[in-house]
Amino acid sequence: MTTILLIDDDPATLEVINECLLPHFRTRIATRGGKGIELAQMSPAPDLVLLDLELPDMNGYQVCSALKRDTRTAEIPVIFLSSHTDIANIIRGLELGAVDYVPKPVAPPILLARVRTQLRLRQAQIYLADRNLHLESLVSERTQALEARTLDLQRSQELTIVALGAIAETRDNETGDHIRRTRAYVRALVENLLQQPAQRDRMPLEEWGLLWKCAPLHDIGKVGIPDQILLKPGPLDAEEFEIMKRHTTIGRDALHAAELGVDTLHPFLRIASEIIYSHHERWNGTGYPQGLRGEDIPFAARLMAIADVYDALISKRVYKPALPHGKAVEIIAQGRGKHFDPLVVDCFLVCAETFNAIAAGHSSSLPTHPPPGKGEIHE
Missing domain, CATH: 3.40.50.2300 (Response regulator)
Structure with missing residues (x-):
């Protein structure tokens, strides 16, 4: 009462x-x-x-x-x-x-x-x-559910990316360690760059994360390379090497086809496409498929280039033994301003020991690869 x-x-x-x-x-x-x-x-x-x-x-x-x-x-x-x-x-x-x-x-x-x-x-x-308390409770529950769902979707997306990358690797005599290593290398570069205020504003934080999450897709286009070239146990001739180089375009075109099915282009598709298409470009313009030079090369691809080459250098191939970590670091340092973005090389040198630890942690197979042709480092 x-x-x-x-x-x-x-x-x-x-x-x-x-x-x-x-x-x-x-x-x-x-x-x-x-x-x-x-x-x-x-x-x-x-x-x-x-x-x-x-x-x-x-x-x-x-x-x-x-x-x-x-x-x-x-x-x-x-x-x-x-x-x-x-x-x-x-x-x-x-x-x-x-x-x-x-x-x-x-x-x-x-x-x-x-x-x-x-x-x-x-x-x-x-x-x-x-009512406000009830609504706040509902909003909190819905928010938590949405966050959980978003997290699940992000995990699913990451697993899907790794799985897609592994498809290409299984055709290239890889075990999957290569995509795990290169993913971790790019993440190490990203984390180092994020500590630099001048670099942090280069892109939204979400996109920084996508740089390493998309890394496993870098060679997805190899699924379109004929076995007689992809699995050839000897050096590629000039014509075969030109066909091999098409894996960048094949992978890029596959992602462009996916873009046609969405109303809004997600940063994931853009960044993945940049990595796939341009990770063989060189800072001095001598790379492929477009011969881009310097800042014209997408930033994501510049990070991927160092991760990919480092892993190729420390991996055993039919035409070369695996190089020790120190020699791989020396070669990448020599490529500063030629093969690689000077900024990314400097970043790599800071976290080179992290690369070494990553490689040691995924060393169950630093495998023998088919040679890419003409003695070039090609992953």
């Missing part, structure tokens, strides 16, 4: 108010301000307070201020009772947090109407607060 707290020291006023309210509400009565505060703090809390301005121990303003400072009572609506009807007193009470003012002597019908109005407003506030 709704409870009204009466704080007033005038017996006649209390009698009138009680007679007015008791048919509809339960009442608590205090004749002193301090006692009124105690009764307001009791559980269950009153639904509304009728507060006289003039009390024996403290005035109504002090009582109201105390109620509004206490989190247990701050939301209880307060209606002032007073024989003082000047505007200044009314405004002061409202500024302290009171919701209404009823003059003395109290007119029961007016008091009852105002009490009911404030109780309805309070019930509406409680209802809205409960």
Whole structure:
């Protein structure tokens, strides 16, 4: 049942108010301000307070201020009772947090109407607060579910990328370690570059992550290279090498076909396409398939180039032994500004030992590859 707290020291006023309210509400009565505060703090809390301005121990303003400072009572609506009807007193009470003012002597019908109005407003506030909590809970649940689903989709996407990359590797006598190593190499480069404020703003954070997540797709176009060339156990002649180079275009075209099925081009498709098509370009313009030079080479492809070549250098091939880590680092350093972007080489040199650790961690097979032709490093 709704409870009204009466704080007033005038017996006649209390009698009138009680007679007015008791048919509809339960009442608590205090004749002193301090006692009124105690009764307001009791559980269950009153639904509304009728507060006289003039009390024996403290005035109504002090009582109201105390109620509004206490989190247990701050939301209880307060209606002032007073024989003082000047505007200044009314405004002061409202500024302290009171919701209404009823003059003395109290007119029961007016008091009852105002009490009911404030109780309805309070019930509406409680209802809205409960609804907001419910909605916040729903939003939180939906957000968590969406985040979980997004995470699952991201994991699925990453697994799909690795699986697609492995398809090409299985045709090239690889075990899958190559794509895991090169993916980890690119990630090491990305993490190092992100520590450089001048580089961090190069692209959104999400796209930085895509640079290494898309790395396993770099040789996906090899699925379109004939076996007699891809698996040839000796050097490729010039014509065969030209066919081998088409794997960059074949892979790029496959992704372009996928782009036709979506309304909005996702950064994943763009970055994957750049890696696939341009990771054999060279900083000095002597690479393929377009002969791009310098900054014209997509940044993602420049990272992939070093990762791919490093792994080729430390891998055993039919025409060469695996080179030691230190020699591979030396060769890449010599390619600074020629084969490779100087910025990426500098980054590689900083995290070269991380590359070495990655290679050691995935060394179950640093396999023998078919030679790419003309003695070039070709992965």
